[in-house]
Amino acid sequence: MDNITGKRITYKRTRPNPLFQEWLSELYEEANVKKSKLEPMLKEALDSISKYPLTLQTGAECAILKGFDKKLCRFLDRRLEVYHFNNSQNVEDVLVPTQNIQFEPNTISIKHSSTSPSFNIADNYIPSSNTKCSEKNPVEMCPLNESLCDRTNKNSPKKITKKSKRKIYTPAYRSGGYAILITLLENSKENPDKPSLTKEMLIDGAQKHSEESFTRPKPDTFYTAWSNMSRLVSKGYVLKIRNKKVEYMLTDEGITLAEELMRDTATRPTLNDIIFNDIVNTNTDVESVSLDGNLVNSVLPHDFQSSQRQLKNYSPVSNKEINNYVNVEMAPGSFDIILLIDKNETGGLTKKNDPTVAQFNKYPDLKHEYRSLKVGDFTWIARSSVNREQELVLPYVIERKRMDDLGASIKDGRFHEQKFRLRKCGLKNIIYMVENYGKNKHVGLPIQSLMQGLSNTRVQDGFKVHVTDSLSNSARFLAMMSKRLTIEYKNKYLKGCNKEPVCEELMTFEYFNVTSSKTKPLTVKETFIKLLLQLRGVSVEKALAITNVYNTPALLIKAYQNSDDKEGEFLLADLKYGDLSRKVGPLVSKSIFQLFSNRFML
Template sequence: MTEITGKRITFKRSRPNPLFESWLEELHEEASNKKSKLEPMLKEALTSLSKYPLPLLTGAECAILSGFDKRLCQFLDSRLEVYNSNNLKIPKPASPIQVNASQDSSSNNSNLQQTNGVQNGNSNQNMLNINEATASTSQISSHLSSCNTSSPQTPKPPEHSAGKRARKTKHYKPAHRSGGYAILLGLLENSESGNPVNKENLIEIAQKYCEESFVRPKPESLYTAWSSMSKLVTKGLVVKHGARKATYTLSEQGLNLAKELLEESKNIPTINNIIFNDNHVKNQEPILTINNGHQNHIDIVDNEIPTTSEQCLVDKSPILEMLPGTFDVVLIIDIHETNGLSKKTDPTVAQFNKYPDLKHEYRSLKVGDFTWIARDKVNSSKEFILPYIVERKRMDDLGASIKDGRFHEQKFRLKKSGLKNIIYLVENYGSNKHIGLPVQTLMQALANTRVQNGFKVHITDSLTNSARFLAMMTKRLTIEYKDKTLKGHNQEPSGDILPTFAFFNKAALKNKPLSVTDTFIKLLLQMKGVSVEKALAITKVYKTPSSLFKAYEGCDDDREGELLLANLKYKNVSSNVGPKVSKSIYQLFTFDNYI
């Protein structure tokens, strides 16, 4: 028997992991356009994945490759979960086929054909499992052609075994105001021009239809609203033209679905209409609905707000008036809360743009992040600041401000602003896992802010709900002040007389010259256990360090000196400064401790 020698033939798949590669290509393109620091890592991951010869079934399995960190593996697993929930399953191909050419050539050919047929049949069966519910035959064929190296075969729908009912075909429809919903309506709006639209312009158009940001991922996530685009393309609702500088249009199916969504949305009231066009809202106590559906009453803080005469930066001026109906209530947003007004896709700007009836402006605020003014409809230069101010903190920023000392300094400046109603608006940061301090510590700090400082604390779960809260506050203040005659002057607030916005902002300058008393307060605030109220109570009796030194010199012994400040009252004479704080201050300011 003649021995036949020959080369070993190995069949390999050209793209063993087409889905993972396509998702990484999207991420890499987005990171490259934004010049993100993640771009090199994504490029390395994409390169290593493209060279890997075997199929990977989960994102966790990708951890063995270069460039895949924990976040990226979790992203692929999350994307895969969404993909599988739509009844599209990754094929589980058999091992690469190896055929030894030394065998009989005729038997080799027949065995090879049979093996390939079995492989293709198994792969097709895996890919087409319940696929008729979500994708067209052409989409499945194109996907299979990228997964199989053998000659493409026409896929056949799976045959359901006797006694089993086939699942009903589901009609895909994105949720109201979701990313997919916004993209479809944005493309429908653009379709009037008759031209494809690129990513940047589409985001600008679609953002107003969406609750989430198209450019900023959710906390602890890599997803943005734009992540829904790949799903729309897969479903055949959106047609993508080009690769690098891609443009997008609606398919005929997508056009019909977009029109259907637009028609349905006419019967769903927008948040803007609920807040600003509700004719049933009458003058009533301002009640603010928070995220969990409960109600939070915003009451007036009657504590006297101590201010210093050094804050009077302008000469006395006559009292001005605004009659009912002659002014508008306008929300003022600190410009530093945005990434720049020139960026049309800025998340903060986009959230407030969802309320076309909300009168708001962006200015530089020297204290606080949001406030409200009453502006004369005729003379726009006449502006009185209303006695409400909001400091916004995200949970991670709150933790950072506590660690670096900004927390107490900001509360002190808010107290010194002279405005009666101070609201601390706190946003949750995802599940609050990476916020620098334990959640219990932050909640205790907020409780102290509420009880000791007399601030109002309102917690939301996102920037979207924070913007909604401020829009509701604007509506409530408009109702509260619409029948009132407002008085104002270029001085500190006095009773019902409000300061002008120009005076308020100038008086709140962070780097303005401080009086000796203000400097003494700031020094006391650096000590453990000294709150703003305690520092104000001490400086109300001892306005300068010199006066406190003299008081200590008059004490007969250390015990008397340590208790000198213990019984000073603060917070409407309901609490004492306390012996521990009194002792710490005595030890700091007595001369003997420095010898």
């Protein structure tokens, strides 16, 4: 047999992993354009997979190469999953359908046909703009005439056999998206010739349909109700028109969806209907509020057991400071109950879409006004229907604090000073309303310290403490209070004057605001109390107990001079304060002695 001689034939794949290599090239180019800090890692991964001579079946197998971490391998696996799915939907077509790959600052997402599975990978990889790419034919790229898709489909742990149904986006009731669709639909019906609205006009009309604010972000986020607009545009429900000013209008699909939402929610009562019109809410999606619930009853006259005592011999302002003595009487049914809101609680009444104003505007039946209150943030007045200048203050005042503001007030000393002024205002029912701030993580003080402060406010100061989840819930609580106070006082005969209230008498609003002013002259005793409150451990009750025995600092200093050091340190320790008759204690007594005794003065 003749020897057969010839060249040895070797077969070498030039691109064993063409899909992975192409996807990594896209990521690397994008990182290079954006000057990302991940550019070196992606370059190393691209170089290593280009030199690797064997075929890799999954993204997880790439972990053996340099430059591949868990997130990058996971990205390749999920990208491969979408690639397989698209190939399975187009078996007769050699080319794979075009996909839209989007990279956002905190996510990597792949958008594709409506029947394909969608996913997001929170990888914090490449922050980039929208780019488009198309996959090449796997048969042409594979030298052995065996597609990578066929090989990997056999070993793929997840095999998609059914088409996933497209979920139709439906905004929640009174959410930002719901409010936008309803407002645009109403405008298109009222103005068919001009169905589009600018952002300002749209927000102005949509706020009344939404429980969320269109101007103030949610706690710990940058998102407002307006953030839903981008989703509505991407879903094809709203068309964005670029003129001199950007305008928005509904598409045909948007009109259909908006009409469905309007029909479905036509019989669903709003919070205003539930609170003021006695309409029962039968829908479980909306949080119903029982007007007879313990939450509201706990701050009403027949349930309120105030532990606060009237301060004896206290007259914050003499009657001479009020021009004329006024005696006001109101017969049942001749007055209206009105909620007064401090102007400082708003960003300014001239400011459009202020969050606080917008929340109260959701209750058209709520009678409320904005005024400058010298103490507290909310109170109620009874105004005569005959003479509108006659106004009597109901014995309720509310101080509102957000959790972060509560922490700041404790640190700078406003917390005790405000509680002292609330006790001196002459209204016996004081409610401390606190709003949660997101998850209460960034509130200036540990949450345990804030809870301890609220407990002291309830136990030691005798205030009612009410905690709400948001500004929306606070407005709801105040609306319920207004409703219940209207019912409580509608059959009562009201009597009052411009002096400190006695028994069932009320004080005029003019007298209330003048006597509660910070700028009014303080007596020596009041100044002494405010001075004592600056010391650690001294509460309002303790300060009052001390000043009832020693009305002025001079009397206390004289008592220290007539005693030795040991007697002086314990001079105030046995003084009793509060309803439980507790003692002031040696630590507080010693601190006050060190402050006022001339032995420690330089």
